[in-house]
Amino acid sequence: MLEVRHVSKTFDIGTVNETPVLKDVSFTLNDGDFVTVIGGNGAGKSTILNMIAGVYPIDSGEILLDGEDLTNKKEHERAKYIGRVFQDPMKGTAADMEIQENLAMANRRGKKRSLAWGITANEKAVFKEELSMLGLGLEKRMADKVGLLSGGQRQALTLLMASLQKPKLLLLDEHTAALDPKTAKKVLDITKEIIEKDHLTALMVTHNMKDAIQIGNRLIMMYEGKILFDIQGEEKKSLTVDDLLHKFEEASGDEFTNDNVLTKR
Numbered sequence: 001m002l003e004v005r006h007v008s009k010t011f012d013i014g015t016v017n018e019t020p021v022l023k024d025v026s027f028t029l030n031d032g033d034f035v036t037v038i039g040g041n042g043a044g045k046s047t048i049l050n051m052i053a054g055v056y057p058i059d060s061g062e063i064l065l066d067g068e069d070l071t072n073k074k075e076h077e078r079a080k081y082i083g084r085v086f087q088d089p090m091k092g093t094a095a096d097m098e099i100q101e102n103l104a105m106a107n108r109r110g111k112k113r114s115l116a117w118g119i120t121a122n123e124k125a126v127f128k129e130e131l132s133m134l135g136l137g138l139e140k141r142m143a144d145k146v147g148l149l150s151g152g153q154r155q156a157l158t159l160l161m162a163s164l165q166k167p168k169l170l171l172l173d174e175h176t177a178a179l180d181p182k183t184a185k186k187v188l189d190i191t192k193e194i195i196e197k198d199h200l201t202a203l204m205v206t207h208n209m210k211d212a213i214q215i216g217n218r219l220i221m222m223y224e225g226k227i228l229f230d231i232q233g234e235e236k237k238s239l240t241v242d243d244l245l246h247k248f249e250e251a252s253g254d255e256f257t258n259d260n261v262l263t264k265r
């Protein structure tokens with residue numbers, strides 16, 4: 001499904017700030033893989049997601065999705081196949097537009113712009129059904145401005161928008177980190193539901209080791225711009241937080257400190 005081949009990235013080449021952020025990163029996602037990505041601050045997690053989404057060009061390597069070479073494709077071209085949800089609830093939606101208008105925009109992403117503005121009855125019916133599955137009562141508020149929603153409601157809506165067109169790949173970057181624990185859990189449950197229902201292939205960055213272990217079928221640990229290890233199958237199922245800490249120290253030769261900012265909760 002997704003092939004990341006020997007991808008390297010250095011920001012600010014030739015300046016004092018020159019930092020190699022990704023060092024020859026390679027991995028392949030199979031159809032339906034739900035991968036949690038964990039690693040300390042600055043490990044390169046967001047950068048790898050940005051490279052896949054085409055936010056910045058890569059220095060070397062290749063990125064293929066479903067056999068198609070995306071390496072030189074622009075961000076908006078990739079957006080047809082790739083859904084994204086960021087950490088900041090304010091980012092994924094337009095606050096001064098209605099819930100249904102936001103959904104209509106997401107629904108028309110990548111399609112011809114010849115569609116006259118206006119939401120069809122058919123679209124409304126689909127949006128209503130999809131919204132009611134979130135269990136947040138948003139289906140009764142379709143004409144409300146998104147700016148009126150809470151952070152958790154906005155993240156749930158962003159998730160729905162990102163998955164509305166059944167993306168080939170869903171990228172989630174700490175999308176529950178800005179929410180209170182109860183809301184974060186709710187949004188995480190919705191995430192699992194959507195991914196399962198639509199059999200999506202997904203990469204989810206998290207700082208929570210427990211979530212990283214419990215969710216998905218595969219776990220990737222990043223460290224200093226490289227993949228430290230990649231665990232799947234039975235090994236992933238029986239993994240504990242202690243195993244993860246042990247593996248981290250063994251593979252990195254580094255002590256696990258608070259600087260790594262991974263919560264064990």
Ligand SMILES: Nc1ncnc2c1ncn2[C@@H]1O[C@H](COP(=O)(O)OP(=O)(O)OP(=O)(O)O)[C@@H](O)[C@H]1O
Nearest residue numbers: 011012019021039040041042043044045046047048
């Ligand atoms: N646009 C950019 N310009 C310059 N440096 C950048 C840019 N984006 C990221 N970096 C640098 O790349 C490194 C990796 O950043 P990245 O955001 O990928 O880390 P991360 O693993 O997502 O960390 P966190 O857990 O803090 O989100 C950091 O040193 C960061 O400062």
Ligand SMILES: [Mg+2]
Nearest residue numbers: 045046047173
């Ligand atoms: Mg990040």
